[in-house]
Amino acid sequence: MKPLAMTRVILTSLCYWLISAGIGYGVEKLDPEAKVNLSGQVSGTSEGGIAYEYTMTSGRLSKVPVSWVFSGMLTVGGNVAGTGCCGRRCTQTGSRLDIRAKCVNVNTAADECDPALFVHKQDFHAREGGRRQKGNESVFFNNDSSVVGERNAYVSLNVCGLTNTADIRVQAYSNIRGTSLVNVEYRLNPTSIQVANDTGWRDDFRTGTTRTSSPGIIPGRNRNVGGTLVKVGPVKALDYLALLSPTASRTTANMAAADARLWVFNPTKNVASLPGSGALTDGNQATFYLGNGWTGGSPGQPSDVFALLSLGETQNSGAGNVEKFYDLVHYPLNEAVASLGTPDAEAVPSREARQNYCSPKVALPAGHHEWQFNVKTSFNVGTYPHWDGIPPPGPNPLAIGTGNDLAFRARVLRNGGIELSRRYVPRGALGVGISQWNPITIWNTIIFDVVVPDEPGSVNQGYSVCFDNIGPHVQLGAWSMVVRNRDTAEIRVATANIEYEDDGDGGNEGTILQTGADLKNLVDYLGRSADYGNSTSVSYKNNRGRWRFDADIINLNEVLHDNIYSQVYGTGASAPRIMTDRLNASSAFINNWNEVVGPSRYCGSIECLDRFGVLYANPRTTPTGASWADGTPIHRYPKITIQNACDAAGLGRQDTHGCRTRDDVYQDDFVFPLRAKANRIDSNSAGGYSGVPIMVFHLYLDSGGWGPGGTATPGTRAQEYENLTEFIVQLLLRDPFGFNSTGNVSTWAFDNRIIILGDSNLLNVQNAEENAFLRLLRRRFGYAIDVAQAVTDRNDDYARTLDGHYSGLPLMSWLDPGQMYDASTGKPPGYSNYSDWVDIPWASRFRLPGPADLGMTTAWHPWWTKSETGYKESQGAGEDRLDAIFLVGLGWAKDDPVRQYAIPPTAELDDMKEEHPMVGRNPDGTIEEGAIDIRRYCSFIDRVTGSKPNSYRPEFSTPCDSGKPESNWTAWRSDHKPIGTRLRIRY
Numbered sequence: 001m002k003p004l005a006m007t008r009v010i011l012t013s014l015c016y017w018l019i020s021a022g023i024g025y026g027v028e029k030l031d032p033e034a035k036v037n038l039s040g041q042v043s044g045t046s047e048g049g050i051a052y053e054y055t056m057t058s059g060r061l062s063k064v065p066v067s068w069v070f071s072g073m074l075t076v077g078g079n080v081a082g083t084g085c086c087g088r089r090c091t092q093t094g095s096r097l098d099i100r101a102k103c104v105n106v107n108t109a110a111d112e113c114d115p116a117l118f119v120h121k122q123d124f125h126a127r128e129g130g131r132r133q134k135g136n137e138s139v140f141f142n143n144d145s146s147v148v149g150e151r152n153a154y155v156s157l158n159v160c161g162l163t164n165t166a167d168i169r170v171q172a173y174s175n176i177r178g179t180s181l182v183n184v185e186y187r188l189n190p191t192s193i194q195v196a197n198d199t200g201w202r203d204d205f206r207t208g209t210t211r212t213s214s215p216g217i218i219p220g221r222n223r224n225v226g227g228t229l230v231k232v233g234p235v236k237a238l239d240y241l242a243l244l245s246p247t248a249s250r251t252t253a254n255m256a257a258a259d260a261r262l263w264v265f266n267p268t269k270n271v272a273s274l275p276g277s278g279a280l281t282d283g284n285q286a287t288f289y290l291g292n293g294w295t296g297g298s299p300g301q302p303s304d305v306f307a308l309l310s311l312g313e314t315q316n317s318g319a320g321n322v323e324k325f326y327d328l329v330h331y332p333l334n335e336a337v338a339s340l341g342t343p344d345a346e347a348v349p350s351r352e353a354r355q356n357y358c359s360p361k362v363a364l365p366a367g368h369h370e371w372q373f374n375v376k377t378s379f380n381v382g383t384y385p386h387w388d389g390i391p392p393p394g395p396n397p398l399a400i401g402t403g404n405d406l407a408f409r410a411r412v413l414r415n416g417g418i419e420l421s422r423r424y425v426p427r428g429a430l431g432v433g434i435s436q437w438n439p440i441t442i443w444n445t446i447i448f449d450v451v452v453p454d455e456p457g458s459v460n461q462g463y464s465v466c467f468d469n470i471g472p473h474v475q476l477g478a479w480s481m482v483v484r485n486r487d488t489a490e491i492r493v494a495t496a497n498i499e500y501e502d503d504g505d506g507g508n509e510g511t512i513l514q515t516g517a518d519l520k521n522l523v524d525y526l527g528r529s530a531d532y533g534n535s536t537s538v539s540y541k542n543n544r545g546r547w548r549f550d551a552d553i554i555n556l557n558e559v560l561h562d563n564i565y566s567q568v569y570g571t572g573a574s575a576p577r578i579m580t581d582r583l584n585a586s587s588a589f590i591n592n593w594n595e596v597v598g599p600s601r602y603c604g605s606i607e608c609l610d611r612f613g614v615l616y617a618n619p620r621t622t623p624t625g626a627s628w629a630d631g632t633p634i635h636r637y638p639k640i641t642i643q644n645a646c647d648a649a650g651l652g653r654q655d656t657h658g659c660r661t662r663d664d665v666y667q668d669d670f671v672f673p674l675r676a677k678a679n680r681i682d683s684n685s686a687g688g689y690s691g692v693p694i695m696v697f698h699l700y701l702d703s704g705g706w707g708p709g710g711t712a713t714p715g716t717r718a719q720e721y722e723n724l725t726e727f728i729v730q731l732l733l734r735d736p737f738g739f740n741s742t743g744n745v746s747t748w749a750f751d752n753r754i755i756i757l758g759d760s761n762l763l764n765v766q767n768a769e770e771n772a773f774l775r776l777l778r779r780r781f782g783y784a785i786d787v788a789q790a791v792t793d794r795n796d797d798y799a800r801t802l803d804g805h806y807s808g809l810p811l812m813s814w815l816d817p818g819q820m821y822d823a824s825t826g827k828p829p830g831y832s833n834y835s836d837w838v839d840i841p842w843a844s845r846f847r848l849p850g851p852a853d854l855g856m857t858t859a860w861h862p863w864w865t866k867s868e869t870g871y872k873e874s875q876g877a878g879e880d881r882l883d884a885i886f887l888v889g890l891g892w893a894k895d896d897p898v899r900q901y902a903i904p905p906t907a908e909l910d911d912m913k914e915e916h917p918m919v920g921r922n923p924d925g926t927i928e929e930g931a932i933d934i935r936r937y938c939s940f941i942d943r944v945t946g947s948k949p950n951s952y953r954p955e956f957s958t959p960c961d962s963g964k965p966e967s968n969w970t971a972w973r974s975d976h977k978p979i980g981t982r983l984r985i986r987y
Contacts, residue, residue, distance in 0.1 A: 055231040057449055058368055059333040059485030062680055063552075063620060065529075065588070066243075066260060067226030067323040069310040070101075070172040070184050072205025072218045078123070078163035082189040086160030094160035096189055100201070101172040101182045102152040104222060110151060111542035114175040115182045115225065116143035117153040118265065118308055120272040123163040124211065135163060139265045139272050141306075143175055152182075167209045171263060171308060172220075173227030177529065177545055184220030230328055232264075232305040234366035234454035237295050239485075243286040243309060244327040244681040246620075246689060247590060260326060262286040263308040266294050268301060284687035295366065297455035303366075304454070323588040325620065327489075327681040330368075334987075335484040337369060338362045357470070361416065361462030362482055366454035370486040371465055372896075374443035374477025377407065380778060381428045381789055382771025401771050404428040404789050404801050406811035408470045412448055415462050423448060424799040426811055427471060428789025432893050433778030442750075442782060443477055447896040450482075487987045489680040489691065490899065491621060494526045494551035495757045495883055496978035497558045499936055500609050514560055517956035518972040520582045524955060525932075525971055526554045526978060527583050527593070527616065547904065547932060547952040549980040553676055554616040555698055557600055557759045558974075560609060583616065591619040598658040598672030600700040600758075604665050613698040613758065615674035623677040623693060623738070642672070645730040651723055661723040662702060662716065671724050673697050673731060675738045678753070678985040692753060692891065692985060695738045697728065699758030699884070717762060721773045725780055728754065728888075740891065748782045752889030753985075759976070760884040764803065770884060782890045787981045788865070788881065790898040802901050804865035804881055867977045869906055869934050883979050899982040904952070905931040906977055907944070935960060936975040 054061060076095050078084075084094030101115035123135035140155045159166045174180035187200040203220035232241065243262040265272035273288050290305065297303035307328060340360055359373075384401035404426050411422045430444045448465055452458055467476065502513055529550035556579075583593045593616050600613035646653045652660035658670030679691035702716040729747055736743045740751040763769040770786060777784030788803040792811065800810050867883040887897055902918040916928070930950030938960040944951050953969055960970040 054228065056233055056328065056330060056368060057451075058370065058488045059330050060487050060489060060680060061230060061328040062489040063325045064228055064230065064309060064328050065177060065323050066228055066309045066326050067179065067311055068224070069227035069261075069308070070170075070182075070218075070220060070223045070225050071261075071310070072170050072184065072220060073208055073215075074168045074170065074186060074205060075210040076159045076166050076168060076188065078159035078161065078166055082159075083191070084158035084160055084189070086158055092161045094158050097157050097159065097168065097186060098190060099155045099157075099168075099170055099184075099186045100152055101180075101184050101225075102150070104181045104183055106150065108181070109541070111176060113180040113182065114143070114151060115153045115180045116173055116175050116229070117141065117155050118171040118173070118229075118263065119155050119157070120169045120171075120265065121157060121159075122167045122169075123159075124165050124167070125162060126164045136270075137272065138270050139267050141265075141267055165211055167211070170205065171227075171310075172223070172225050173229065173308065173310065174225050175229075179224045179226045181222070181224050184223055184225075186220075226310075226323065228309045230307045230309060232307055232328075232330060233368060234302060234452060235290050235295060235305050235330070236365055236367060237290060237292045239367075240287060240289040240331050241305075241307060242288075242329045242331065242683065243307075244329060244683055245284040245324070245687055246326075246681050247284065247687045260286050260324075261308075261310045262288055262328075263310070264288045264290075264305060265308070266303060266305050268297055268303040269294055284681070284685060285683065295454055297453065299456050302453035302455040302458070324590075325588060329487075329683070330485050333485050333487040337364060337482040337484050339479070339481045341478050341480075356466070356468045357476060358413075358416075358466040359464045359480060361464045363460045364450065364452045364463050364482065365484070366452050366459050367484045368486075369450040369452065369482050369484050371412075371448045371450055371463075371480065371482045372445050373448075373465070373480045375407070375425075375430060375446050376432055376434060376443050376475050376477075377427060377430045377471075378434055378473045378475075379427075380430060380433055380774070382768070382774045384771075384775065401775070402427070403768075404803060404811075406469055406471055406799075407474045408467045410446075410448060410465055410467050412450055413464050413466055414458070416464065420450070421448070422796070424792050424796075424811060426789060426792060426801045427474070428785060428801060428803065429791075429896075429898065430474075431778070431783040431785035431790075431887070432890070433775075433782060433784070442890060442893060445894045445896055487680070489678055489985050489987070490982055491553065491678050491694075491985065492549060492551040492980060492982050493553045493555075493755060493757065493885060494549045494978055494980035495555040495557070495759075495885060496522060496526055497759055497883070497974050497976040498522055498556065499973035499975060500558045500560050500611055501936075513973075515958060516578050517958050519578045521954040521956050521958065522556070522972045523554070523579045523583050523616075524586070525549065525952075526551050526980075527618070528586055542950055543930070543953045544955075549902070549978070551980055552618050552621045553674075553694075553696055553755065554614075555696075555757045556614040556616075557611070557698075557700060557976075559600075559612045559614055579614070580616075583618075587618065589619045591622070593618050594622060594674070596672060596674045596698075598698060599668075599670040600658075600698065601670070602668040604667060608667060613670075613672065613700060615672070615696060615698055617674060617676045617696070620679055620689070621676045621694075622679070622689070623675050624689070641731065641734050645727055645734055648730040648733075649723065649726040651727060659727045661720040661727070667702075669700050669702060669720060671697055671699065671727060673738075675735075676755075678983075680987065692741055692751065692987070693738055694753045694755055695728075695731070695735075697724070697754065697756045699724070699756050699760055699886075701759070701761045703759075703761045717760075717769070718772060721776065724756070725776055729780060739889065747780055748890060751891040752781060753891035754781065754888035756886040756888060757884065759882060761882050762884065764881045764884060768803075773886075777886065777888050781888050783893045784886060784888045785892075785898070787885045787887060787898045787901050787983075788979075791901045802865050802903075865903065867903055867979050869936055869940075869975055869977055883976055885979065885981055887983070895984050895986050897983045897985070899984050901979070901981050903977050903979050904934075906934050907931055933960075933970045934972065934974050934977060935970060936973060938970075938973070 054064060074097065076097055078094055080095055081093050082095035084096040086092035086094030099117060099119060101117050103113035103115065105113070117140070119140040121138040121140070123137065125133055125135050138157070140157060142155050143153045153172070157168070170184065170186070172182060172184045183203065184205070185201040185203045186205070187202065190200050192199070205218045205220050206215045207218055208215035241262060241264060243260055245260060263273055271293055294305060295303055309326065309328065311324065340362065379402045381404045382401040407425045407427045407430055409422065409424050412420045414420055425446060429446070432442050432444050450463060452463070470476075498514055498518060500513060525547070526549050529545055529548050580593060580595055587593065596615045598613055601611045603610055642659060643653055646659040649659070652663055658672040660668050660670055662669040674696040676694045676696050677689070677691045678694055679689035682688045682690045701720045732739050732747060732752070733745050736745045739754065740749050742749070742751065744751070760770060762773065774784050774786065786803060789801055792799040792801050797810070865881060867881050904918055905916045928950065930948045930952070931944045932952040933944035952971060954971045958970045958972060960973065
């Protein structure tokens with residue numbers, strides 16, 4: 001533990017953030033920055049513990065988990081002879097009050113108990129007539145113990161001099177998602193001022209002030225606390241915050257009278273919301289307005305607002321295992337700050353024409369801003385021929401086309417010189433397709449987040465965005481806009497395969513495939529985040545909760561036919577719907593998950609196992625309305641609609657649940673849809689959701705056989721995605737409201753949003769076979785990206801996209817940061833067409849010259865970009881990146897949608913010198929270790945051993961774990977890793 005004078009709290013967001021150090025053990029400075037994984041958490045050390053919290057980066061923070069806190073009050077006399085240190089050199093009379101939240105079990109692990117305290121003190125003074133008037137108020141925050149080696153929270157304060165009494169409201173909550181079992185205690189005027197002295201503690205808090213009454217007592221011991229602390233950040237006077245519930249009703253037994261509370265405070269200004277304010281009494285809202293006294297920091301000390309969210313004041317010790325999802329909104333939303341045109345509006349045909357450009361400076365007020373620019377390229381990733389006009393060599397008709405190079409680098413500057421942030425935008429993020437044969441005026445919106453601190457030197461200064469290293473045929477628009485408190489929401493999407501083939505090696509797995517444990521572990525990992533046990537236990541631990549995707553939309557591939565009706569749908573009490581029931585029973589949503597099941601691959605040979613796909617959407621992404629156009633439920637089978645669309649596309653059907661994209665003697669492949677919606681909570685009194693439609697499609701294309709001795713079948717896959725595209729077109733004609741909000745049947749409707757995800761089986765690393773699919777989708781729908789191509793790692797000028805294309809070299813070649821293309825060929829570094837690539841010996845096919853940050857002369861393709869498992873040749877990287885998530889439709893063009901793309905590490909490499917984007921680094925800068933054990937065969941070497949305590953441990957043991965108690969359990973068996981993405985939708 002650090003010396004007492006240094007304290008630390010870790011707060012984590014859905015986007016990026018926060019870590020800091022402050023001074024003193026009574027009040028902490030809250031100010032930080034850190035990286036996060038898909039579910040919005042990051043590991044770190046808060047005096048020996050892990051903190052999982054959130055920060056606002058726009059006007060809305062969606063899907064915030066909210067649970068109980070402990071809330072009690074004390075009324076303390078100040079004008080009495082006590083042990084308080086008051087006045088200069090402690091010469092005045094006063095009372096001293098110590099408050100702590102202490103883990104009930106001092107030996108509890110750091111990721112099971114890590115309490116924090118928020119204390120608000122309001123002074124009162126006597127005046128004529130015996131009435132009291134309010135005096136000063138103070139805010140205290142702490143999550144660190146007064147005793148070295150303990151992981152508790154401690155606050156010490158004085159009630160002094162002219163103050164006759166003070167009301168002190170104590171909020172004890174947990175720094176970890178889930179709950180901490182704590183004793184909340186206080187002591188008044190202790191005989192010893194030594195903080196380590198452990199006598200005189202009591203827990204008889206009150207439900208209200210004792211200045212005018214004698215309210216009831218709330219015992220503070222043995223309390224399970226949760227709660228969520230959100231850094232709202234800089235605000236303006238007359239802003240207000242609202243905590244929104246999707247429903248105003250409270251029907252669940254353990255949620256009775258659990259009205260939400262919104263406690264707002266500013267530690268810099270020493271102000272807080274009044275006791276009892278912000279209760280969820282106004283329909284579905286808890287609201288708090290901010291006045292002038294909440295703003296205005298001093299140099300070097302910005303003024304930030306924080307919100308502590310809870311489900312009310314704790315009344316019983318069993319309430320800690322409750323959690324619900326809310327939206328926290330910072331009003332006014334979508335506040336226009338500036339709209340401006342660039343002084344030089346001419347096109348930028350190449351970087352040679354204009355390599356650098358800075359926007360005009362704009363004076364920005366305090367707060368969170370989005371600065372949006374219009375960008376487009378006449379040569380998207382995959383455009384054929386290559387951007388230089390010379391077709392790549394080789395006979396392959398699916399030639400690679402334009403590579404995924406750097407579109408531009410941009411930096412946010414203050415007053416033209418102070419760099420606040422930078423971003424590397426790859427060409428793969430520019431999904432709007434344009435060409436000389438089909439010119440359009442639609443642009444990609446690219447967004448830069450600008451946070452203006454509330455302090456002199458930052459507020460109302462000149463901010464600008466500067467672009468350099470502009471790529472060939474990339475054009476910046478003549479207009480940009482700055483919006484404060486943009487109304488956005490976020491959805492998380494994930495896809496995974498599960499193993500269907502027994503290895504027959506006589507090992508522990510025998511012939512058991514897709515057991516109940518496998519299936520429950522699978523949906524736990526993809527669709528859940530926090531675990532809640534009983535009132536005295538916590539399951540959201542460092543080796544479980546922080547790894548999970550917490551996805552809103554889930555796709556599953558390769559589920560065996562024999563398991564569908566027994567384990568997904570169920571035929572009765574003896575055959576429960578294991579996956580669906582698991583999600584419903586273990587999630588904190590008011591309503592159930594929606595699922596669609598359809599055929600994925602049917603086989604015409606006894607040597608092939610029939611497999612199904614499953615699409616899930618949680619209630620937060622449920623569409624409005626009750627049915628498809630044909631009257632069938634929106635979340636189940638669009639029977640007549642899908643039949644008509646299949647027939648119109650000239651394709652076959654199977655049990656009315658799937659549309660056949662391939663029909664031959666060996667196998668039939670299918671696609672099927674799910675209606676979903678990117679929702680945010682409506683602010684009307686009844687609650688509910690409103691949002692934009694998204695049509696989701698399960699993807700499975702021909703796997704072929706392309707390994708050693710195998711033959712790839714790109715032609716078959718090409719026909720399948722042609723058929724898939726035609727089916728989408730026909731379905732849009734028959735159910736346009738599933739694609740957009742206006743009922744527009746055009747494939748180029750401005751608000752179409754489509755997600756295609758699953759097992760593409762495309763050769764997506766060196767050869768980039770998917771580029772042909774992207775070309776087709778852009779031609780039909782105007783916009784298409786692969787989410788892995790749209791984001792980069794955080795290696796600055798060594799930034800690489802997460803698709804691993806073209807040997808995985810940095811966008812700006814690490815050999816020459818200014819050289820994005822080979823001068824002699826005009827092609828990206830590491831470019832190789834298919835015919836050349838397959839001639840490379842198998843042992844070297846996935847090698848590349850080692851970037852400087854790896855410290856090697858050769859290395860595997862970035863080991864964290866592959867979605868195949870494997871532990872021998874490939875060091876956990878596997879052969880290729882076959883699973884994919886595609887965003888299609890012009891609605892995505894205005895969202896700059898991809899916030900994050902993640903693949904979990906599946907091998908522990910002790911000598912790895914490069915961080916994994918999903919795990920990152922801890923606050924000390926050390927690469928986080930740990931992995932998730934997913935193996936195709938139990939006979940594969942288990943590289944995820946007990947030597948890394950942070951490795952993921954699922955709840956249920958699978959066949960591979962038998963007789964291996966020293967190992968972290970295998971999550972499920974598969975030849976593929978799951979992938980996930982966080983998507984932004986702007987309203």
